[in-house]
Amino acid sequence: MPTVLSVILPVSGLFLISLLLQLRRVARSVGNLAGLFFLIGPNTDSGELIARIAPSARYLTPGTAWMQKRKYGDFAAAGKDAISLVTAFPWPKSDLLLADAAAIKEVTTLRAKFPKPVYRYAILTAFGPNIVASEGAEWKKYRKITAPPFSEKNYKFVWDETIHIVTDLFDSIWRDKSSIVVDHCLDITLPLALFIIGAAGFGRRMTWTSDLVVPPGYQMAFKDALHILSSNLSLYILLPRWARNLTKLTKEVHLASVEVKKYMLEMVQARRNADKAEERHDLFSGLLDAARHEQDDGTALTKDELIGNMFIFLLAGHETTAHTLCFTFALLALHPDEQERLYEQNKGVIASLNGIPMYEDMGRFTYSLAVLYETLRLFPPIVSIPKIAAGDTILTVNNIDGGKTTVPVPSGTDIELNVSALHYNPRYWKDPHRFIPERFLGDWPKDAFIPFSQGARACIGRRFFETESVAIMTMLVSNYKIEVKEEPEFAGETFEERYARVTAFDHAITTFPLRVPLVFKKR
Numbered sequence: 336m337p338t339v340l341s342v343i344l345p346v347s348g349l350f351l352i353s354l355l356l357q358l359r360r361v362a363r364s365v366g367n368l369a370g371l372f373f374l375i376g377p378n379t380d381s382g383e384l385i386a387r388i389a390p391s392a393r394y395l396t397p398g399t400a401w402m403q404k405r406k407y408g409d410f411a412a413a414g415k416d417a418i419s420l421v422t423a424f425p426w427p428k429s430d431l432l433l434a435d436a437a438a439i440k441e442v443t444t445l446r447a448k449f450p451k452p453v454y455r456y457a458i459l460t461a462f463g464p465n466i467v468a469s470e471g472a473e474w475k476k477y478r479k480i481t482a483p484p485f486s487e488k489n490y491k492f493v494w495d496e497t498i499h500i501v502t503d504l505f506d507s508i509w510r511d512k513s514s515i516v517v518d519h520c521l522d523i524t525l526p527l528a529l530f531i532i533g534a535a536g537f538g539r540r541m542t543w544t545s546d547l548v549v550p551p552g553y554q555m556a557f558k559d560a561l562h563i564l565s566s567n568l569s570l571y572i573l574l575p576r577w578a579r580n581l582t583k584l585t586k587e588v589h590l591a592s593v594e595v596k597k598y599m600l601e602m603v604q605a606r607r608n609a610d611k612a613e614e615r616h617d618l619f620s621g622l623l624d625a626a627r628h629e630q631d632d633g634t635a636l637t638k639d640e641l642i643g644n645m646f647i648f649l650l651a652g653h654e655t656t657a658h659t660l661c662f663t664f665a666l667l668a669l670h671p672d673e674q675e676r677l678y679e680q681n682k683g684v685i686a687s688l689n690g691i692p693m694y695e696d697m698g699r700f701t702y703s704l705a706v707l708y709e710t711l712r713l714f715p716p717i718v719s720i721p722k723i724a725a726g727d728t729i730l731t732v733n734n735i736d737g738g739k740t741t742v743p744v745p746s747g748t749d750i751e752l753n754v755s756a757l758h759y760n761p762r763y764w765k766d767p768h769r770f771i772p773e774r775f776l777g778d779w780p781k782d783a784f785i786p787f788s789q790g791a792r793a794c795i796g797r798r799f800f801e802t803e804s805v806a807i808m809t810m811l812v813s814n815y816k817i818e819v820k821e822e823p824e825f826a827g828e829t830f831e832e833r834y835a836r837v838t839a840f841d842h843a844i845t846t847f848p849l850r851v852p853l854v855f856k857k858r
């Protein structure tokens with residue numbers, strides 16, 4: 336009788352040899368490009384979850400937020416603006432990571448040659464198919480339905496709503512206090528961004544006094560349910576039904592998902608009732624009109640598609656904005672000289688106007704936009720944009736020694752446009768680790784700045800974000816001086832230590848700041 340060991344050992348040996356041969360084959364497929372090796376693929380849903388549970392171990396997983404933590408480091412070590420990422424599980428494969436502006440532009444421009452690998456977006460379909468997680472004809476339909484409200488007329492509305500919401504914050508919460516201390520700036524920027532997409536995108540006006548509490552029939556406020564769910568989407572997607580009540584976290588995530596859906600269905604019902612009384616042209620109206628079509632002539636939405644797209648716009652429309660604004664205020668607090676420069680520029684522009692700045696004046700707040708861009712360069716919320724090679728091809732990238740490397744890219748290769756690495760690539764950015772908003776005032780390398788992606792699949796909400804954020808910064812920096820909250824346990828830290836602490840981050844769908852304690856002092 337063979338012992339268990341005498342069966343297991345040869346079988347495991349064969350498995351190991353086969354795995355090593357497969358790994359050698361996938362590494363060769365991209366020309367044996369230098370790069371990284373991890374047992375578990377970090378860019379899969381299960382990989383994300385394992386990275387969260389397991390500590391970052393050298394060859395197991397790089398841990399969470401690894402691209403933003405490593406920035407350009409792995410490319411510098413390889414001496415090239417393309418590296419490989421070889422992983423063994425869930426299946427052996429070699430991804431191609433790019434930090435070369437020209438190669439990235441080629442990939443984003445040639446949409447049919449390098450489409451979105453939709454299988455990588457399964458996590459975003461929690462409530463149904465949608466514009467972010469689709470390709471081809473399906474994506475074209477969603478884009479056609481949702482694009483019209485992203486127009487100048489509606490940006491004016493975004494600006495006015497933002498001014499209204501910030502004024503409401505000043506008048507009803509901050510009132511005449513000379514200083515406002517916040518333990519984490521996200522507590523301000525998350526509701527702020529949610530209120531703006533709620534009002535300007537979905538016609539749902541929320542207020543600081545009523546919408547932060549739990550309404551009757553619910554157990555969570557809308558912003559909390561949305562935040563809990565988006566921070567734990569991979570857990571929610573992978574969680575089997577039977578495991579929903581396993582831990583406090585799984586219970587909370589399940590409850591958040593139920594409540595988010597209930598809030599969205601309530602919004603649909605409320606708008607359908609109100610629409611009988613008035614005509615609107617916002618994002619929500621476009622979605623609802625499409626969902627009313629009886630027959631699918633290529634412009635109709637099913638109920639799942641309606642809810643899936645509502646969820647994605649609510650999520651994409653507020654998390655990225657909230658995180659970016661929070662990092663922006665952190666950086667301004669850490670760099671008082673830059674904040675003063677911004678204040679002076681804003682003061683100058685406002686003094687030349689008759690009253691409150693309007694949307695038409697936005698173009699004059701050049702320094703505000705430069706500060707936002709510099710924040711997005713240093714802390715892009717989306718650190719990597721995945722694409723897939725639809726056929727065998729090649730890509731050419733720069734080497735650090737001035738030469739070029741041509742990389743074979745076989746059909747089916749996953750390509751990562753590494754936003755963090757590109758944004759810290761010294762070929763394009765002088766002193767890439769320093770906060771220098773001024774670099775965005777003159778001539779700057781447009782193709783090396785891709786926080787919103789590029790090409791046909793670029794962010795539809797870019798101008799929406801810029802409009803609300805410039806309006807918020809104009810209001811806030813003109814009225815308040817932003818400082819890092821002094822805490823006795825951090826007395827005596829160096830600037831570098833303080834910078835690392837205040838801008839510390841993690842990643843869950845997007846990169847988010849861990850804790851930004853600030854004081855807003857009335858000017």
Ligand code: HEM
Binds near residue numbers: 715787788796
């Ligand atoms: C700081 C703010 C923002 C950043 C950095 C950002 C970034 C991005 C990026 C990188 C993509 C491409 C994702 C991919 O290819 O996987 C994207 C797509 C998208 N974004 Fe944004 N975004 C921001 C704000 C917004 C806002 C405010 C909205 C809505 C009001 C929005 C809605 C969308 C949508 C719907 C898409 C999918 C577009 C398509 O595939 O056609 N985003 N965004």
